[in-house]
Amino acid sequence: MSLRESLASGQLHGYRQDLFGMLSKRWVFVALTVVPALAVFGFVNMFPMLWALAASFFEVGAFQPSWTWAGIENFETVLANSDFWASIRRSVIFAAGSVVLQVTTGTALAILLDRKFSFKRVIRAIALVPYIVPTAVLSFVALWMGNARYGIINQLLVEVGLISEFIAWYGTTDLAMLSVIVTSSWKFTIFVTIIVLARLQSIPASIYEAATVSGASRWDRFKDITLPNLKGVLFIVVLLRGVWMFNKFDIIFILTNGGPINTTTTASIYAYRTAFSDFNLGEAAAVSTLLFVLLVGAAIVYFYFFEPSQEVRVE
Structure with a gap:
């Protein structure tokens, strides 16, 4: 190797060491990893929230570029x-x-899947299918299954004698809300199952063995071991599912469009209609702001009274 090549190699090695030294600094690591994630989060989440908050104090029409200051008029209109x-x-x-429905069914399914039986992996994969299927696809499948003329659900129920005639599950005022709840639970129950199953598998088997040797029945083991260990997880699951279901829009909109006769017109559907049917973006933004404040207040009260972060453990 010539002297020039040796000098170039040494210089390159020095640049590499300087680069590694710079990347090893904490602020550089944060800038390269955390800052881009925060930027994306701010653009996708914070910017629309701030826009809605600002728009709630203006009269914003869907077809006019100018905003007219309205103060709290939009809030007064919505609250009245x-x-x-x-x-x-x-x-x-x-x-x-x-x-x-999701918590009870999801917890029961998690306890079932935590047991040892044949084809357990296959059953777990099948149970996961509704959750990974897009909401729109599952909603249209549900509409087909519950159709009042040729739906498979009506056909099966008539065959077994539970009903005498076909029922419009999503078109009857008495059954629409219940049908939407069951359909949404069909898709999102597995979320609860995954969380609860992960917690169940973290409970040491030695605890159950000791309880069995001591003469504890299956109910005693569930009441004194399983349930206390699941308490913290269930509190968090209830909070998350409650917030997400309160704001749920897509599955309700596809299944019923808020009908029949506004039977399933939830707050999110109401905000959508205010914005894109009445073309009043300012009032719709006020509705969204009020819903945000309501959910934050409910979450604060929930954490204050139930303290879901304090998980009871049996170690």
Whole structure:
């Protein structure tokens, strides 16, 4: 190797060491990893939230570029509208029903999948299918299955004698909300199953063995070991599913479009109609802001009274 090549190689090695030294600094690591993620989060989440908050204080038409200052007029209009409070009530009903059904069914399925039996991996994969299928696809499949003229659900129920005639599950005022709750739970129950199953598999088997040797029954083991270990996870799951179901839009919109006769017009559907049917973006932004404040307040109260972060462990 010539002297010039040796000098070039040494210089390159020095540049490489300088580069590694710079990348090893904490602020450089943060700048290259955390800052881009925060930028994407801010653009995708924070910017629309700030835009909606600002728009809620203006009169914003869908077909006019100018904003007219309105102060709190939009909020006063929304709060004085009985349809808004009715949509809140329907959102609470939908969220509560969905959470109860998802948590009970998901927990039961997790306990079942935690047992040892043949083809357990196949059953787990099948249970995961509704969750990975896009919501729009699953919603249209549900519409086909519940069709009042040729739906497979009606055909099966008539065959076994549970009903005498076909039912419009998503078109009847008495059954629309219940049908939407069941359909949404069909898709999102597996989320609860995954979280609960992960916690179940972290419980040491020696605890159950010791309880069995001590004469504890299956119910005693569930009540004294399984349930206390699941308490913290279930509190978090209830909070997450409650917030997500309260804001759920897509599956309700596809299944019923808020009908029949506004039976399933939840707060998110109401905000959508205010913006894209009444073309009042300012008032729709006020609805979204009020929903955000309502959910934040509910979350604060939930954490204050239930303290889901304090998980009870049996070690």
